Amino acid sequence: MSDETPICSAKGCRAAAVWVLAWNNPKIHAPERRKTWLACEEHREHLAQFLGVRGFLKDVVPLEEWRAREESRP
Numbered sequence: 001m002s003d004e005t006p007i008c009s010a011k012g013c014r015a016a017a018v019w020v021l022a023w024n025n026p027k028i029h030a031p032e033r034r035k036t037w038l039a040c041e042e043h044r045e046h047l048a049q050f051l052g053v054r055g056f057l058k059d060v061v062p063l064e065e066w067r068a069r070e071e072s073r074p
């Protein structure tokens with residue numbers, strides 16, 4: 001992720017993202033792989049539900065916490 005303000009991944013939304021949705025499609029991704037979607041407060045639930053019904057959703061983390069995790073990774 002860049003230092004620029006991240007934008008929500010929802011279609012047509014230009015709001016600043018505050019959540020990271022980590023997901024994995026077991027048919028095409030290795031189990032430890034994490035794809036990420038960004039979400040604003042308004043779209044977090046919608047995007048989480050989209051991934052959830054497909055069984056892809058692994059984690060929903062505040063953006064700040066996600067960045068802290070990335071930085072602390074060896």
Ligand SMILES: [Zn+2]
Nearest residue numbers: 008013040043
């Ligand atoms: Zn949004």
